[in-house]
Amino acid sequence: MxxxxxxxxxxxxxxxxxxxxxxxxxxxxxxxxxxxxxxxxxxxxxxxxxxxxxxxxxxxxxxxxxxxxxxxxxxxxxxxxxxxxxxxxxxxxxxxxxxxxxxxxxxxxxxxxxxxxxxxxxxxxxxxxxxxxxxxxxxxxxxxxxxxxxxxxxxxxxxxxxxxxxxxxxxxxxxxxxxxxxxxxxxxxxxxxxxxxxxxxxxxxxxxxxxxxxxxxxxxxxxxxxxxxxxxxxxxxxxxxxxxxxxxxxxxATRSPATLYSTWQRLGDQIMELKEFGSYKKSVSYKNLGLKEDLFLAESKEAIAKRIYRYISENFTLEPSLFAYPSKSLSELLRSKKGNHLDIHLLLIAALRSYEIHAEPVLVNELHPLKRSFLIPSPNIDQFSSSLVKMKVDNKITYLDATDSTLPFGLLPLRKLVEKGFLLSEASSELIELTYDFDSKTELEISLELDSIGNLAFRERLKLTDLKVLALRDALAVNRDDEAPGDLDPYNVSFEDHFKDGRFIVSSYHLPIKEMDESVILLDPFTFSSFAVNPFLEQSRVYPLEFGFPIRETMNFVVELPEGYTLDEYPESISLRSDSGDMAFVFDVRFEKETLKIATDIQIQVKESISRGRYGEIRNFFQIVSEKLSEPVVVIRETAR
Structure with a gap:
């Protein structure tokens, strides 16, 4: 330029x-x-x-x-x-x-x-x-x-x-x-x-x-x-x-031809004809990456791909870019180890190619509150702000994003979970449907114990998987200055980061129980749930609902009371399913051998937007869910301490 x-x-x-x-x-x-x-x-x-x-x-x-x-x-x-x-x-x-x-x-x-x-x-x-x-x-x-x-x-x-x-x-x-x-x-x-x-x-x-x-x-x-x-x-x-x-x-009209992009194939050809793009068409071996030995050899092509992906994502730094074009040649990228999204992804493709692993670039528009999510069907390069790699191994398609060193293999950031992308291919450059299958869960295990001064406390173990980890990370980045109320601060906190290799994180901690009365204690173990409060309070809705990705949230609360405490009241079981069958809620309560067990399971199997015509059904569904999750377990303290 x-x-x-x-x-x-x-x-x-x-x-x-x-x-x-x-x-x-x-x-x-x-x-x-x-x-x-x-x-x-x-x-x-x-x-x-x-x-x-x-x-x-x-x-x-x-x-x-x-x-x-x-x-x-x-x-x-x-x-x-x-x-x-x-x-x-x-x-x-x-x-x-x-x-x-x-x-x-x-x-x-x-x-x-x-x-x-x-x-x-x-x-x-x-x-x-x-x-x-x-x-x-x-x-x-x-x-x-x-x-x-x-x-x-x-x-x-x-x-x-x-x-x-x-x-x-x-x-x-x-x-x-x-x-x-x-x-x-x-x-x-x-x-x-x-x-x-x-x-x-x-x-x-x-x-x-x-x-x-x-x-x-x-x-x-x-x-x-x-x-x-x-x-x-x-x-x-x-x-x-x-x-x-x-x-x-x-x-x-000052150019020839005057029409900029007549077809998607022509647009793809124009991008692939760029000198910088062409420099990535040859294979890149481990020696080109500056390695003395082949660190990528493994028992399968998928294992090889994982090693290449990890090396490139951790050793090449993303530079911001407004363009869906490569910003530098292969030799420049290898020398500087910095490039835009397409530079890094073309390098990944070239490295995979050297092990006979088929991969192609896909241009995408990132989700953003100030941008539209859908693509215009007419060929236009400026609607794309980022890219992915489409890899095929043993007839299995996996989408990769090597621009973030914290992302595990095969997982995409929330902002790139779009419905369509522009595949750049010498055979056929075209808009394609993008499909994903992520195991995004929240699992919470809750029990009771006495703290160091004899008060009841929650002992909790939280496990987040796949997109739930990314959602938490994005939320913390936005609300980094927010603080929890001082009397509800967790303590004895431990954290296990298995995200890069296992795609999950685990945190164990204790939470104090706020006692409102000397003898009566109300336990509300499910306040962590995203739906402990109904997010749909308005009587009507103007626009469709978008959950973004399927959601699975399970919580298990086990009540084994220490001496001096007795169980007074607890909720009843309930099972609920939406009219369309795409949302389900189970609240299972069992009391056996002086032990109360409450298991909850919320499933939202919705990938596409939900029309506002279903809003009344959705609102009523989550009203029941939130009310049930808010029902307390009542415990009586029998002896004065």
Missing amino acids: NRIPLIQFSFIFFGCSLMAFSQEGEWGVYSEEELSLETVPFEPEAKVVSLYEAGRTGLIWNEETYQIMGMYTESHYRYKVLDDNVGGFGTIVIPYYHAGDWNIERILELEAQVSFLENGARKTYPLKKEDIKQIDFGDGYGEYRIIFPKVFKGSILEYRYIKADRMYYTLKGWVFQGEYPKLRSKFTFEVPDFLQYQLIVPPGRVKASMSHSAKKDRFSWDLKDLRSFPLEPYISSPMDYLERIEGFLAVD
């Missing part, structure tokens, strides 16, 4: 400016309706409302040479606070990806102000440099953080900026829905007539509001009275359901 001079890229907008852009929603000028608004008619419970927002995207190009240098988007947002209690609202985050010296994205002309009421008079405070923080997260990622002061009832928060983007093959477009209701949301896309973009327009009011010029070089959308997007549990990619517009470049 030829680098565009930074000054040229940043400031050539050929007449566009925020001043001209903001004429309709004039900066800092508020209508009587905006000033007097106290509630949103179509969403009266809202505490914040978007009064107005508008975006305009266009191409940065040289009118003499027709050279495309990038894309820009001008954005203007205006919110009003309708309640004094609005939580964390008032800090606005604008992310960007600069990729170091590449300057892929830049934020320009950022300004913000707040209009607020003070002693009955409206005042305006333009935000200063110290109110806008720029944060660099490393690996090319950063964000601007606007910290608005004076955020209370009646305040109007306004900000605008330009994002310049060197990536113009994909139109990132506009999201009309958001966390808060919107009175009006507008978007305009302007494109020179020698380029054609394939627009992805959802049915409904987004499509109905679309208009375009006679030359189809200007497209506009104008939507009003948009309800906020409901934050419902078990949605992996909200972008699948948001009202939005996006697209990708399909025709460039």
Whole structure:
């Protein structure tokens, strides 16, 4: 890729400016309706409302040479606070990806102000440099953080900026829905007539509001009275359901052929014809990897593949990349031991090839809350952000991801559990269905014992397998600063990490039992369960449910009371199955020889999304589950201590 001079890229907008852009929603000028608004008619419970927002995207190009240098988007947002209690609202985050010296994205002309009421008079405070923080997260990622002061009832928060983007093959477009209701949301896309973009327009009011010029070089959308997007549990990619517009470049008349990717096979051929890709077509032996002896020999091809996979995943470091292309040649990768996802996976394929193990690369789009999960059926390389390796041994297909040294052989991260991928093959490059079979379980064994001062305590042993380990790891990464209540802290904690070789982890620990009464103790051993509280509390649901992967959760509680304690009450058994048979719950209670045993088993065998038409059934199912898991075992302490 030829680098565009930074000054040229940043400031050539050929007449566009925020001043001209903001004429309709004039900066800092508020209508009587905006000033007097106290509630949103179509969403009266809202505490914040978007009064107005508008975006305009266009191409940065040289009118003499027709050279495309990038894309820009001008954005203007205006919110009003309708309640004094609005939580964390008032800090606005604008992310960007600069990729170091590449300057892929830049934020320009950022300004913000707040209009607020003070002693009955409206005042305006333009935000200063110290109110806008720029944060660099490393690996090319950063964000601007606007910290608005004076955020209370009646305040109007306004900000605008330009994002310049060197990536113009994909139109990132506009999201009309958001966390808060919107009175009006507008978007305009302007494109020179020698380029054609394939627009992805959802049915409904987004499509109905679309208009375009006679030359189809200007497209506009104008939507009003948009309800906020409901934050419902078990949605992996909200972008699948948001009202939005996006697209990708399909025709460039300055090139030959003008159509960029006519078929999936042609797209695959273009990738495989790259010089860097071609360097990986020869086999890579252990000597090429710098080893003095063959460490990969084993009794079977699968065992060989496991050793090669482990060596490459542990000795080659992933570098961030926006592209679904190899970033360097085989020799460069072997020398630096660093590369993007496709570099590392092409190396893995070349190493497997030297042992006559068949493998091919598969491009995928990673799951992300801010990206859609499904693929566009038209050939478009920019919708892929990562890759996998499809390996076939003894007619068994296994998908591999060698970019994470902590992943065991054959297990994929949650963000890559997508339904389809783009297979790169000289025989037939095409979209393929991706199928997985992971043993993802939670197993919890619970018993009772007396602690060092004679109080009852839970002794627990927790085992997590496959995707449940990854789900826990992802959750801890997001909530690393969260702390458990001090009186419920586990103690005598031990941990066994068998994840890399056995695909499971085990932790043993003790938990104190909170005694509410001197003589009566309520035991609630199943609070660890993901469904001890019903996650589906709303009476209705707007969008389908997505569990992500099949779930199996078993818990066993054995009650053998020490002297001085007697069992007073305990729950009854129950067995439950969903109408469709894809979910089951068993709560088995047995009391034999002064020992109480409670065994629970929750199974959710759902791989695809569940339609909202089943929401009532799902809600009732988990209501029964949560109520049963919350029923206490009542113990009486007979003697005073």
